[in-house]
Every structure is written in C-alpha cells, then in structure tokens.
Amino acid sequence: MQGHNHSSRREWLTQALGLLSVAAAPSLAFANNAAHIVIVGGGVGGATAAKYLKLFNPQLRVTVIEKNPVYVRPYGSSEVLNQHAKMDDLNVSYDGLKSRYGIEFVFDTVTGLDPQARVISTLGKKKIGYDRLIVSPGIQLMYSAYEGYSEAVANQSVPSGWIPGQQTALLAKQLQGMRQGGTFVLAAPPNPYRCPPGPYERAALMTEWFAKHNPTAKVIIVDPKDSFVTDETMMLGWNRLYNFNLPDDYVKKMSAEVEVKQHSKPSMLSWVRGKDGGRTLKVDAKNMRIETEAEVIKADVINVIPPMKAGQVAATLGLADSSGFCPVERRTFASTLVPNVYVIGDASIADAMPKSGFSANTQAKVVARAIVEELAGKPAPEPLWENTCYALAGKDYGLFVADVFKIQADGKIGRINGKGRYLPLNATPAQIKLGARYQQAWLRTFTADCFA
Incomplete structure (x- = not known):
C-alpha cells in the first residue's frame, strides 16, 4: 500500500x-x-x-x-461461517514444535x-x-452475564463460537441453513474482549454471504459500546458493499477525508449502539428472542459474544x-x-x-x-x-x-x-x-x- x-x-x-x-x-x-x-x-x-x-x-x-492435543485457532475462525474455510482448516499441530525444537508436551x-x-x-x-x-x-466466556444464557444454551441453540469448536460448527450450520428472509442477531461484547474488530468482521462476512444466498435476510448487531477499533474503516466498507448508512456523527467526522454515501435503499445490516439501547439484557433461547435496553428482537439465529x-x-x-x-x-x-x-x-x-x-x-x-x-x-x-x-x-x-x-x-x-x-x-x-x-x-x- x-x-x-x-x-x-x-x-x-x-x-x-x-x-x-x-x-x-x-x-x-x-x-x-x-x-x-x-x-x-x-x-x-x-x-x-x-x-x-x-x-x-x-x-x-x-x-x-x-x-488439547490439537490447537484450534480462533483467528480467522469466522471464515467457517461464510464457507471460506472448513473447521479442519482451524486445526494446528504441535508436531513442529516437538520435532524441530525438542519441546516437551504434557496433554x-x-x-x-x-x-x-x-x-x-x-x-x-x-x-x-x-x-x-x-x-x-x-x-x-462469562455466559451467565445475561439472563437466560448459559454454556449449555450456547452449546445447544444460541452459540457463541468465540472460542472455536463445536459452537463454531453449530453457528455455521444455523447461518447457512437460515430460512429465506430470516434475521441474524449478533450480540457484541463489552470491553475488554478478545479480537476487537472480530464481531464486526463476523457480521460483515455473513452479510456478504447472505447477499448471495439469502438476499432478503437481515443482520443486526446489538452492542453495549458506541464505537469499536477500526470502526471508521469497517463501516466505510459496509457503506460501500452493503448500502449501510453510517451514523450522523461518523459521517461528520469522516467527511473531511472521504465521501460517505447516503443510501435510499435499506441495508441488510444494522448496528444498534449502546447509546441507542444496544446493550444485551436477556436471551430467550426457547422463543429465539434477545432483549436489549431498547427492544426485544425476534431472530432466527442469535450469536451471543458474552463478556470475557x-x-x-x-x-x-x-x-x-x-x-x-x-x-x-x-x-x-x-x-x-x-x-x-x-x-x-x-x-x-x-x-x-x-x-x-x-x-x-x-x-x-x-x-x-x-x-x-x-x-x-x-x-x-x-x-x-x-x-x-x-x-x-x-x-x-x-x-x-x-x-x-x-x-x-x-x-x-x-x-x-x-x-x-x-x-x-x-x-x-x-x-x-x-x-x-x-x-x-x-x-x-x-x-x-x-x-x-
């Protein structure tokens, strides 16, 4: 560059x-x-x-x-959700560390x-x-931070997948099989958390995938925060790729450097900030609802990334x-x-x-x-x-x-x-x-x- x-x-x-x-x-x-x-x-x-x-x-x-005898890498794991990678691609062997450097392992x-x-x-x-x-x-992951949420719920129906494994595979299956026109809600975590741009990348990659495979789907990010690392460059990408309209304060801040388009066509992707009531309060796994400070959202797939x-x-x-x-x-x-x-x-x-x-x-x-x-x-x-x-x-x-x-x-x-x-x-x-x-x-x- x-x-x-x-x-x-x-x-x-x-x-x-x-x-x-x-x-x-x-x-x-x-x-x-x-x-x-x-x-x-x-x-x-x-x-x-x-x-x-x-x-x-x-x-x-x-x-x-x-x-664990095999490391499952978290970085890049969201690419399993949009079929850009397979679960096996996340597996990393310790054999090189053993054979090349003589490092001992106790599993x-x-x-x-x-x-x-x-x-x-x-x-x-x-x-x-x-x-x-x-x-x-x-x-x-502090699953119990939200009423109605637990590790058992995450393993069975409302996965997190922030630590890659069976929940990642479950979430991929849910997203790729979601009904036409369905709603995917991603609950972003409060600070501090692993991989600051990660939740927003995950939402973007699924928006791109839905645009091809489920073009009437909706992606909603509910967030306790009002900003995130890489927010300006990430949202500019959303603006260009998915007709996402940036919040007015971001448009004002960025307009001196770049043109930010205002789209008349609604975007598949929306971001509900903390100041707008985006903080998660409760997860209703049975009825597939997530309650935030602003509203109760009915969803087809819910991905909760809890506090850590x-x-x-x-x-x-x-x-x-x-x-x-x-x-x-x-x-x-x-x-x-x-x-x-x-x-x-x-x-x-x-x-x-x-x-x-x-x-x-x-x-x-x-x-x-x-x-x-x-x-x-x-x-x-x-x-x-x-x-x-x-x-x-x-x-x-x-x-x-x-x-x-x-x-x-x-x-x-x-x-x-x-x-x-x-x-x-x-x-x-x-x-x-x-x-x-x-x-x-x-x-x-x-x-x-x-x-x-």
Missing part, C-alpha cells in the same frame, strides 16, 4: 521489528544453563514462548502443559500450583517442577485479581501476585495493548528474552511490543489496525505511534483488495511463526 499514512505505519513497524530483532540475540552467558521452563497453555502465547525460548537458548528444557489439565516448591499439579496426578513458569490462559475474563486456570493458580484478569509487572510480564510466574496473552492486564493473537505473540517473545537474560544474571532489555490486526469487511475488502507500544512515564504500556494506525479512509480499491490478500497471507505466516 502507498500513501503518507501507510509510510508512517511502515516506519513505526520497521523501528519495532529492528528492536525486536535486537531482542532476539540474547547473551550467551547462559549456554550451559539447563533450567526447566514450564508453560501452561499451548495457544499462540504459550507456543510462541516455547519456540523462542529454545531459539534463544537450545539448552533450556521447555515443557508445555495443554489440555493434561492443570489443577494447582505450589509456588514455594515450584511444582505444578495436574488432573492426571502429575507433579511437574519448574524454574520459571509462563502461563498463557487465554480467555473464558482470564481463562479458568488463571483463577486456579491465583493469578487473577478482582477484575478477572491478571496483573503483571509491565517490563517482564511477571505476575505481581505469584513469584517466578509470568502471564501473557489475553489474560494479562496490558493497558493499551489489545487482546489479540499478535499481542500474545509479541509478549511471548519479550518474556522469553527476559527469562533467558534473567537466568544469565543480566537485566531484561527495555521492552517494545507491536500489534497488527487484519480484518475483512468483505472477502476482498481488507483493513487493519497496527500499533507499537512501550512503557510510558506513568509505568503503563502505551501506544507510541499516532499516525498510520488504520487503512487510510481514502485508500484506493487496489489497496483495499491488497489488504484482504495480506489478511490471508498473515493467517499462514503468523501460524508458522507461532507453531512451526
């Missing part, structure tokens, strides 16, 4: 990658150190940490404890931690000692505070509640950093470097993190948000790039299409960086 905004973004990412490449060359003073690093959670954060620990110091013993459920003895306990009655422990718990907190293992190990997430020391992501434990990914309290796979990946690299240097008796280097989230407003309509982060004067993690965060509003059709190609390429290369 060309243009001033993209050049600024590229400059920031070049700086970030340069510093991260420096971070990838730690001291060799630890060459004979055979410390045992245990990682709980084999998702993006845990897998990346395991791989980069072994890259930084092949002498380390690294063990990953993970419940079991963690049940406890003795921080003094530095021992992890599992459901299979294993006792696993460690020198340092990294926990990458992911998120859990750190994965259950975080609470089990005493790593989460009253917020439901895990406080960490920002420089190293060491837990502030339990010694010799580091928490990365969606579960950590990382201030301005979003809860995304890219964030977890870059946090894992910084933590791996910090541990390696600490074991060598050296201080951790000044950390720098980055995040890029690609999203689709349609199969060929790509957009992104890209940021670089560092510790600010107040001790918290803050964004240091001010320009070039998003696809420019005046991007050309070729740039937009290229963004979609980047998204598909990123799915492959990112997975390889974490798991291969």
Whole structure:
C-alpha cells in the first residue's frame, strides 16, 4: 500500500521489528544453563514462548502443559461461517514444535500450583517442577452475564463460537441453513474482549454471504459500546458493499477525508449502539428472542459474544485479581501476585495493548528474552511490543489496525505511534483488495511463526 499514512505505519513497524530483532540475540552467558521452563497453555502465547525460548537458548528444557492435543485457532475462525474455510482448516499441530525444537508436551489439565516448591499439579496426578513458569490462559466466556444464557444454551441453540469448536460448527450450520428472509442477531461484547474488530468482521462476512444466498435476510448487531477499533474503516466498507448508512456523527467526522454515501435503499445490516439501547439484557433461547435496553428482537439465529475474563486456570493458580484478569509487572510480564510466574496473552492486564493473537505473540517473545537474560544474571532489555490486526469487511475488502507500544512515564504500556494506525479512509480499491490478500497471507505466516 502507498500513501503518507501507510509510510508512517511502515516506519513505526520497521523501528519495532529492528528492536525486536535486537531482542532476539540474547547473551550467551547462559549456554550451559539447563533450567526447566514450564508453560501452561499451548495457544499462540504459550507456543510462541516455547519456540523462542529454545531459539534463544537450545539448552533450556521447555515443557508445555495443554489440555488439547490439537490447537484450534480462533483467528480467522469466522471464515467457517461464510464457507471460506472448513473447521479442519482451524486445526494446528504441535508436531513442529516437538520435532524441530525438542519441546516437551504434557496433554493434561492443570489443577494447582505450589509456588514455594515450584511444582505444578495436574488432573492426571502429575507433579511437574519448574524454574520459571509462563502461563498463557487465554480467555473464558462469562455466559451467565445475561439472563437466560448459559454454556449449555450456547452449546445447544444460541452459540457463541468465540472460542472455536463445536459452537463454531453449530453457528455455521444455523447461518447457512437460515430460512429465506430470516434475521441474524449478533450480540457484541463489552470491553475488554478478545479480537476487537472480530464481531464486526463476523457480521460483515455473513452479510456478504447472505447477499448471495439469502438476499432478503437481515443482520443486526446489538452492542453495549458506541464505537469499536477500526470502526471508521469497517463501516466505510459496509457503506460501500452493503448500502449501510453510517451514523450522523461518523459521517461528520469522516467527511473531511472521504465521501460517505447516503443510501435510499435499506441495508441488510444494522448496528444498534449502546447509546441507542444496544446493550444485551436477556436471551430467550426457547422463543429465539434477545432483549436489549431498547427492544426485544425476534431472530432466527442469535450469536451471543458474552463478556470475557482470564481463562479458568488463571483463577486456579491465583493469578487473577478482582477484575478477572491478571496483573503483571509491565517490563517482564511477571505476575505481581505469584513469584517466578509470568502471564501473557489475553489474560494479562496490558493497558493499551489489545487482546489479540499478535499481542500474545509479541509478549511471548519479550518474556522469553527476559527469562533467558534473567537466568544469565543480566537485566531484561527495555521492552517494545507491536500489534497488527487484519480484518475483512468483505472477502476482498481488507483493513487493519497496527500499533507499537512501550512503557510510558506513568509505568503503563502505551501506544507510541499516532499516525498510520488504520487503512487510510481514502485508500484506493487496489489497496483495499491488497489488504484482504495480506489478511490471508498473515493467517499462514503468523501460524508458522507461532507453531512451526
């Protein structure tokens, strides 16, 4: 992509990658150190940490404890709903991490931690000692946040699918089999949640699919929020692809940079913001109704993305505070509640950093470097993190948000790039299409960086 905004973004990412490449060359003073690093959670954060620990110091013993023998990737999982991908496409093997780097895997459920003895306990009655422990718990969905909703309801009739698996397959079946002229309601979550552009991408991809297969269908997003990450670029895509009329305040804000069309023909897609009563209150699975502050909506398919907190293992190990997430020391992501434990990914309290796979990946690299240097008796280097989230407003309509982060004067993690965060509003059709190609390429290369 060309243009001033993209050049600024590229400059920031070049700086970030340069510093991260420096971070990838730690001291060799630890060459004979055979410390045992245990990682709980084999998702993006845990897998990346395991791989980069072994890259930084092949002498380390690294063990990953993970419940599932195959990783099912959440990023890109909404593409199962519009038949752009199959459920099997989401499966990622751990074989590369085992064979190429000598990483050990224990497929079991963690049940406890003795921080003094530095021992992890599992459901299979294993006792696993460690020198340092990294926990990458992911998120859990708070199904009970809405009256009438529960995990059982989600598994049977009103799926979430935000953690991919059987609910994703159920939702795909419901959407692809929805009656002609039916209504699909997506209940977006409150902040903070995993993958900020994700709910809006999901709604867009299904609107595109319905336009071809069910052209009289309706897609309604009910939302407790009044804005979201990538909202301007995402809604501009909706405007161009689906006759969506942006709210007046967005039109006013964006009109200096780009023409926003006003359509006389109603759109298949609508967005009910928090200020307009979009917050979900109740789910009636039997009658397929969802109640918001503004109205009760009768639907054919309901997709609820509930509030989130750190994965259950975080609470089990005493790593989460009253917020439901895990406080960490920002420089190293060491837990502030339990010694010799580091928490990365969606579960950590990382201030301005979003809860995304890219964030977890870059946090894992910084933590791996910090541990390696600490074991060598050296201080951790000044950390720098980055995040890029690609999203689709349609199969060929790509957009992104890209940021670089560092510790600010107040001790918290803050964004240091001010320009070039998003696809420019005046991007050309070729740039937009290229963004979609980047998204598909990123799915492959990112997975390889974490798991291969």
